[in-house]
Amino acid sequence: MRKFLDITPNIDFMKLKKFGYIFSSIMVLLSVAIIYFKGFNLGLDFTGGTAIQIRFEKPIDIKTLRDALKDINLEDSVIQEIGKNKRDYEIRVSLKKGSSKEIYRKVKTVLDKHFPNQYEILKLDYIGAVIGKELREASIYSIIAVMVAILVYVAYRFEPVFAIGAIVPLFHDALITMGIFSAFSIEVDLSVVAAILTVLGYSLNDTIIIFDRIRENIRIRGKKNLLLLINQSINENLSRTVITSGTTLFSVLALYLFGGESLKNFSLALLIGIIVGTYSSIYVASPIVADLERYLRKKGRKYSQVGV
Amino acid sequence: MSLKKDVKIKLLVAFTIIVVSIYLALTKPIKLGLDLQGGISIVLEVDIDTVLENNYKQLGKDIEELLKDKEIDVLDIKVDKKRLIISILDNSKLEEAKKLIFSKFGRIVNVETDKDYLLISYKKEYLENLKKDIVNRTIEVLRRRIDEFGTLNPNIAKLGDKRIIVELPGVVNPDRAKAIIGKTAQLEILEVVDYAMSKEELLAKYPDGLPKGTKIIEGIPKKYGKQSVKEWFLVKDTPIITGDDLKDAQVRLDQYGNPAVDFELKSNSAEKFGEATARLINKRMAIVLDNKVISAPVVRSRISNAGQITGDFTPEEASDLALVLRAGALPAPVKILEERLIGPTLGKDSIQKTLNAGIVALTLVGIFMIFRYAISGFISIIALLINGLLLWATLVSFDITLTLPGIAGIILNIGMSVDANVIIFERIREELKKGKTLRVSLEEGFKRAWDAILDAQITTLIAAFVLFQFGTGPLKGFAATLSIGTITSIFTAMFITKLLLDIIVGDKKSMKYAI
Numbered sequence: 108m109r110k111f112l113d114i115t116p117n118i119d120f121m122k123l124k125k126f127g128y129i130f131s132s133i134m135v136l137l138s139v140a141i142i143y144f145k146g147f148n149l150g151l152d153f154t155g156g157t158a159i160q161i162r163f164e165k166p167i168d169i170k171t172l173r174d175a176l177k178d179i180n181l182e183d184s185v186i187q188e189i190g191k192n193k194r195d196y197e198i199r200v201s202l203k204k205g206s207s208k209e210i211y212r213k214v215k216t217v218l219d220k221h222f223p224n225q226y227e228i229l230k231l232d233y234i235g236a237v238i239g240k241e242l243r244e245a246s247i248y249s250i251i252a253v254m255v256a257i258l259v260y261v262a263y264r265f266e267p268v269f270a271i272g273a274i275v276p277l278f279h280d281a282l283i284t285m286g287i288f289s290a291f292s293i294e295v296d297l298s299v300v301a302a303i304l305t306v307l308g309y310s311l312n313d314t315i316i317i318f319d320r321i322r323e324n325i326r327i328r329g330k331k332n333l334l335l336l337i338n339q340s341i342n343e344n345l346s347r348t349v350i351t352s353g354t355t356l357f358s359v360l361a362l363y364l365f366g367g368e369s370l371k372n373f374s375l376a377l378l379i380g381i382i383v384g385t386y387s388s389i390y391v392a393s394p395i396v397a398d399l400e401r402y403l404r405k406k407g408r409k410y411s412q413v414g415v
Numbered sequence: 416m417s418l419k420k421d422v423k424i425k426l427l428v429a430f431t432i433i434v435v436s437i438y439l440a441l442t443k444p445i446k447l448g449l450d451l452q453g454g455i456s457i458v459l460e461v462d463i464d465t466v467l468e469n470n471y472k473q474l475g476k477d478i479e480e481l482l483k484d485k486e487i488d489v490l491d492i493k494v495d496k497k498r499l500i501i502s503i504l505d506n507s508k509l510e511e512a513k514k515l516i517f518s519k520f521g522r523i524v525n526v527e528t529d530k531d532y533l534l535i536s537y538k539k540e541y542l543e544n545l546k547k548d549i550v551n552r553t554i555e556v557l558r559r560r561i562d563e564f565g566t567l568n569p570n571i572a573k574l575g576d577k578r579i580i581v582e583l584p585g586v587v588n589p590d591r592a593k594a595i596i597g598k599t600a601q602l603e604i605l606e607v608v609d610y611a612m613s614k615e616e617l618l619a620k621y622p623d624g625l626p627k628g629t630k631i632i633e634g635i636p637k638k639y640g641k642q643s644v645k646e647w648f649l650v651k652d653t654p655i656i657t658g659d660d661l662k663d664a665q666v667r668l669d670q671y672g673n674p675a676v677d678f679e680l681k682s683n684s685a686e687k688f689g690e691a692t693a694r695l696i697n698k699r700m701a702i703v704l705d706n707k708v709i710s711a712p713v714v715r716s717r718i719s720n721a722g723q724i725t726g727d728f729t730p731e732e733a734s735d736l737a738l739v740l741r742a743g744a745l746p747a748p749v750k751i752l753e754e755r756l757i758g759p760t761l762g763k764d765s766i767q768k769t770l771n772a773g774i775v776a777l778t779l780v781g782i783f784m785i786f787r788y789a790i791s792g793f794i795s796i797i798a799l800l801i802n803g804l805l806l807w808a809t810l811v812s813f814d815i816t817l818t819l820p821g822i823a824g825i826i827l828n829i830g831m832s833v834d835a836n837v838i839i840f841e842r843i844r845e846e847l848k849k850g851k852t853l854r855v856s857l858e859e860g861f862k863r864a865w866d867a868i869l870d871a872q873i874t875t876l877i878a879a880f881v882l883f884q885f886g887t888g889p890l891k892g893f894a895a896t897l898s899i900g901t902i903t904s905i906f907t908a909m910f911i912t913k914l915l916l917d918i919i920v921g922d923k924k925s926m927k928y929a930i
Contacts, residue, residue, distance in 0.1 A: 230755075231755070235753060252881045257878075
């Protein structure tokens, strides 16, 4: 490991970029299609409603719980097992079924009857319709806000072509992460949105480190053979890209495996996002810069800014 | 080992920062979020519109009187939450009416005429002040109520312009919390004119419309055996006394041994109440709480300074009612928008689990860094620990609440904050490969990595900043630890790691396992 990528590799990423483009395009289109047709399994934060999380002293069957809830006509609510020990369950009731006060009372009555002194209420969440709608809107706005802010910053620090090269992978990363959540019906709540925002900020790190190297190399050697220069910059930086993402993945993996149920979806979104983000800084961001440059030059447009 | 002067100064600076941080971390306790210590958090919205409508109603009455004095007859007053629409008998006096209203209320309202109507609406500044005032008064009353309830360390804060968040740590019964927080507790004692078992029955008694100055209020259902009965009351508009007249309220038992609330009146209110009850002997009076009659006893004798409210109360309900009556009514009704209750077990669970995750993350990252970068790797782990210390010290000194996502942010930081070191170390290795000496490579590495580190961390900060703006409580904690950790990691990577490497490497041209 000490010698891992110690000698600068010479992988022809620019040759592989066609594969990268095709693969990424398919993934993005697939994600958009899945999101469009399947939608998200939205969490309570966005749908509104009441959720009660209960821990039983002894493991019980989900069916026993559902049968018990028949007494109060809540047997058709969503009942979810939390963890794997058959002791923690979450009952989720839509806003239509009444206020949290009524539902809390009803559930408590029914549990007292069927499982007297054998349960504990771990958590109760009630989100009203107004808040649910606001949080949905705020989530979308904040993702857009992060992208715009990053675009502005990168455009300020680098040339415009780099800014485009930086922002396209962000859409790519966000869409694919959300696509995977949609495809596997993993619940999307506020924490997942937070994770996606974090991924947007973090996955740019890799991109920027490569761009920084490209910028530095341009300063030394000029823009004459840009394709070669970009390829070399990616290669020179490969160890950095892999290691920085790797250490962060260690953390996220630890969170995902040991951090408990409450953080599961959050760390999963980070996990997917960081992997996709690392891939995209190599296979999407840099090729876009190279191709955009080449395209602009071919059009004979005077692209007069030099270096940075 | 002799150290250069600038290294000595830097060492002193680093030492001071570390000692201060340790001191802060050990002496100030961290503020734990409700998701870690358990408790209930409720977001309320103050119903300003209801207050506005009432204010407009009152303003309408005042204006009617004002115009009447000057012999301008008002035909009709329409009220909504946005304005008053007044029509008068003689339209030629419209301008005169406008002037009159303006001279008396011009400070707070705008008056316009539209063909046959006078349009009156509150001025913007007045509305803003009213809103602020109502929200602030609501917070005050809530604070009094919660203090009386005896919850330790509650947090009551404004959220936006008409919302309030109430956080009660510890073990809380959500029903009682809501009864205490959500109840407007507008108490009124009104004279009963008539009553019936249904609204229709009551209305049927007055085919020509209700007598002037009266209104219909429903009672709360009372249980007689298995049957539930609800009465409807026709009451006088103006209350005999209101909650404002109370001096004290306490839980007592009524004559049948059921929980009830005894109240005591302020002295001048007692006089008023005495007069009214003397007049109402053998008649009923309605005790109205938040527009519902909770009981309507028959007055047996003159009552002046004290009274009793009975109802089908449980002991807890009675003591909560006494509490809200003592603390005073909310200036406006509130609506519960969001409620989150976390039991104490879940919080402990979360702390334990995230702690484990943190240890695993630290071990994995530590092993990797030492394995890859040897001495430098070891130094980066020291820097990482110092980073954690600085992060913690910042949290406690700014009283930032640590939440479950906040801990996740710290763990994420373990992996992210070594990034800066990785960027530097890889650069140093690259410089070494070019044949430069260790000393020179070190300087080059730190210098050249700076741009990349700055650019890379700023984008993370941008994301954290946006998250801080939009996130709700617990997620704000994540944004906080993520951004603070990012900033401190730039410092530890550029300053602490550099300093330690300078001390160990010194002027050496090469060193085994340095990096």
